[in-house]
Amino acid sequence: MSVFSHSRIDTYETCPKKYEFTYVLKLPRGPSGIEAFMGSRVHEALEWLYGAVRACRLPDEEDVVARYRSAWDAEWSDAVQVVRADRTVDDYRAIGEKAVRDYYRRYHPFDQGVTVGLELKIGLRLDDDHEVLGYVDRLVKVTDGVWEIHDYKTGASLLTQAKADADRQLALYELAVREMYPDAREVSLVWHYLAFDHEVRSHRAPQQLADLREQVLASIRHIEAQTSFPTKTSSLCDWCDHKAICPAWSHLASIEALPVDERPTEPLVALVDRYADVTARLATLEAEKSDLCDAIVAAADAGGLEQVFGTTSSAKVFRFDGTSVPGKDDAGRAEVEAILREDGLWERFASLSPVALAKALDAGDIPAATATRLAAHVTRRSGSRLYLRTRK
Ligand code: SF4
Numbered sequence: 001m002s003v004f005s006h007s008r009i010d011t012y013e014t015c016p017k018k019y020e021f022t023y024v025l026k027l028p029r030g031p032s033g034i035e036a037f038m039g040s041r042v043h044e045a046l047e048w049l050y051g052a053v054r055a056c057r058l059p060d061e062e063d064v065v066a067r068y069r070s071a072w073d074a075e076w077s078d079a080v081q082v083v084r085a086d087r088t089v090d091d092y093r094a095i096g097e098k099a100v101r102d103y104y105r106r107y108h109p110f111d112q113g114v115t116v117g118l119e120l121k122i123g124l125r126l127d128d129d130h131e132v133l134g135y136v137d138r139l140v141k142v143t144d145g146v147w148e149i150h151d152y153k154t155g156a157s158l159l160t161q162a163k164a165d166a167d168r169q170l171a172l173y174e175l176a177v178r179e180m181y182p183d184a185r186e187v188s189l190v191w192h193y194l195a196f197d198h199e200v201r202s203h204r205a206p207q208q209l210a211d212l213r214e215q216v217l218a219s220i221r222h223i224e225a226q227t228s229f230p231t232k233t234s235s236l237c238d239w240c241d242h243k244a245i246c247p248a249w250s251h252l253a254s255i256e257a258l259p260v261d262e263r264p265t266e267p268l269v270a271l272v273d274r275y276a277d278v279t280a281r282l283a284t285l286e287a288e289k290s291d292l293c294d295a296i297v298a299a300a301d302a303g304g305l306e307q308v309f310g311t312t313s314s315a316k317v318f319r320f321d322g323t324s325v326p327g328k329d330d331a332g333r334a335e336v337e338a339i340l341r342e343d344g345l346w347e348r349f350a351s352l353s354p355v356a357l358a359k360a361l362d363a364g365d366i367p368a369a370t371a372t373r374l375a376a377h378v379t380r381r382s383g384s385r386l387y388l389r390t391r392k
Contacts (some may be wrong), residue, residue: 004131011023015231015233015240016226016229016230017229018240020229021245021246030081032081033239034089034092037075039154041068042152044071045065047137103197113142121134122135122136126213127217132216144183145183145186148188153191153192153193158200159191161200164191164201168216171189172216173189174187174204175209189204296315300317
């Protein structure tokens with residue numbers, strides 16, 4: 001039985017290489033970032049609050065905040081990483097405390113339904129071989145047949161309604177809750193964006209849930225079929241446990257470990273610097289070439305000439321005046337395609353995209369039978385390319 005979680009699938013989608021480090025190679029995770037540390041303390045404080053409410057006690061606001069503070073102090077380690085240079089440990093501690101206070105004031109006296117589970121482990125069998133596990137922050141029964149799945153978020157960005165309506169995690173939990181409690185006729189998905197004192201709600205139609213089940217199973221099968229895991233760099237790399245050994249970043253880590261004055265002579269640094277220098281000079285030469293072309297054409301036009309001569313070369317001027325058709329992403333492209341289709345001319349002017357087809361074949365995004373038939377007509381190529389970017 002393969003056991004996946006929303007976060008495992010999400011990790012693959014965020015970066016296949018991170019997925020490989022975490023779930024294939026099972027490398028130990030590094031110390032947590034302070035955002036995750038703060039989020040855990042807030043979750044614990046709210047779990048404690050609702051645990052007390054279930055035991056028919058109603059802690060006051062200061063009790064819950066004291067719980068948050070004491071858990072922070074007990075769990076704190078200097079290994080917790082603060083990535084953002086514009087925030088301090090005290091900033092995060094204060095953000096978490098404010099989130100707890102805002103939540104307390106908004107929902108006091110916490111009588112919006114009966115809490116059935118806290119940090120509730122749930123499982124969803126997708127087929128005989130695949131299961132999804134997850135933890136619901138709080139499961140609530142509002143009235144008979146009416147349930148709510150609550151999720152606490154402490155991050156610094158707020159979920160839009162459109163993203164909530166397309167969210168996979170809580171919808172997966174809904175599938176599991178509906179199996180656990182077949183009386184559920186209405187299930188609300190509820191996110192608490194604690195840093196914003198904001199609640200987002202969403203609902204799923206039965207067909208959406210059925211589609212989701214199929215999509216998740218297809219995603220898991222796709223992930224299981226992978227044998228190579230490319231890097232996918234993004235701003236999230238700064239929070240990645242494996243950045244120091246990631247092939248996209250390990251060179252940077254190694255040169256940052258060198259004394260500053262030795263870095264320019266490190267062999268790879270020197271090569272990249274030369275490559276950047278040549279690329280910059282080529283760009284200057286291309287601009288100069290374009291200016292010279294314009295000057296020659298202007299002079300040839302003025303003299304009524306079609307060909308002009310240097311000492312060892314000649315330059316022939318080609319003039320063109322023809323139709324321009326909108327490119328793939330240009331305005332009007334869809335209308336042009338529609339007209340050609342309607343008039344039966346599409347096949348004549350549409351062409352195969354070798355790049356798109358090769359990508360689909362490499363990603364396994366082609367029916368197996370088709371891929372087998374194509375195999376005799378395609379070849380494998382390997383090589384390298386360099387993309388030069390200016391370092392921040
Ligand atoms: S550092 Fe970035 S690219 Fe590398 S594994 Fe982590 S998320 Fe992926």
